[in-house]
Amino acid sequence: MKRKLKNLVKRLLGKGELNYHIDTVSSDVVAGWALNSANPSAPCEVVLKTGDKVLAKTKAATLREDLVAAGIGNGCHGFTLQLDMLPFSAEAREAHVYINGKRVTAQPISLKSSFTDVLGEFSVEVERRMDALLAIQNERMQREFDYIKKQLESGK
Numbered sequence: 253m254k255r256k257l258k259n260l261v262k263r264l265l266g267k268g269e270l271n272y273h274i275d276t277v278s279s280d281v282v283a284g285w286a287l288n289s290a291n292p293s294a295p296c297e298v299v300l301k302t303g304d305k306v307l308a309k310t311k312a313a314t315l316r317e318d319l320v321a322a323g324i325g326n327g328c329h330g331f332t333l334q335l336d337m338l339p340f341s342a343e344a345r346e347a348h349v350y351i352n353g354k355r356v357t358a359q360p361i362s363l364k365s366s367f368t369d370v371l372g373e374f375s376v377e378v379e380r381r382m383d384a385l386l387a388i389q390n391e392r393m394q395r396e397f398d399y400i401k402k403q404l405e406s407g408k
Contacts (some may be wrong), residue, residue, distance in 0.1 A: 258293045270351050271324070272312075277361050280336040283318055283320070286351045292325040299350040300333050300361075303312040305362075306335040307347055335363065 274284040295313035299306055300362040312331040318326035346360035 269403070270354065270356065272296075272351055272356060273373045274357075274361075277363075279364055280334065282308070282333040282335065282361065284331060284350065285316060285324070286331060287325045288352060296331075296351050297353070298331045298333065299353075300347050301336075301350060302345050302347045302363075308335055312351075334359075340387060 269289045270286065271289055272284060272286040274282065276283040277402040284301055286298055288294065288296055295311040297309065298312050300305060310331050310333055312329045314330035314332065315328045316330040317327065319325065319329055344362045344364040347363055348355050348357045348360055351354065
């Protein structure tokens with residue numbers, strides 16, 4: 253009776269045992285499945301962070317036939333975090349996976365740009381030049397903004 257009451261409280265609070273598996277880690281995708289056994293019908297929130305910065309997030313709500321066959325919840329617990337839109341970085345990023353706010357990776361996941369594999373050491377120079385071009389573009393946009401602002405203020 254005590255155990256049933258404890259499980260009921262966990263279910264009502266949405267807390268319980270997290271079951272998950274990370275199937276794939278690559279330069280552009282982190283994928284797997286996640287299930288909160290106390291509330292299996294609610295999709296888990298999956299977040300990939302480096303430090304406090306969120307790189308990607310999604311809900312674990314994709315139907316997977318392998319989960320259905322294994323009797324894991326209703327099978328709608330798959331997730332895919334797309335990383336292809338992350339800013340280029342020649343250095344590998346260390347990130348952690350969080351499910352419903354709880355960090356589940358003991359060791360960081362190393363995310364390395366696919367361009368780094370292709371470009372090798374030249375990738376550091378590419379990143380440096382890209383940063384320089386972005387700085388020039390930002391400076392130009394700021395000058396244009398200041399010019400337009402000055403024009404609007406003088407027209408008053």
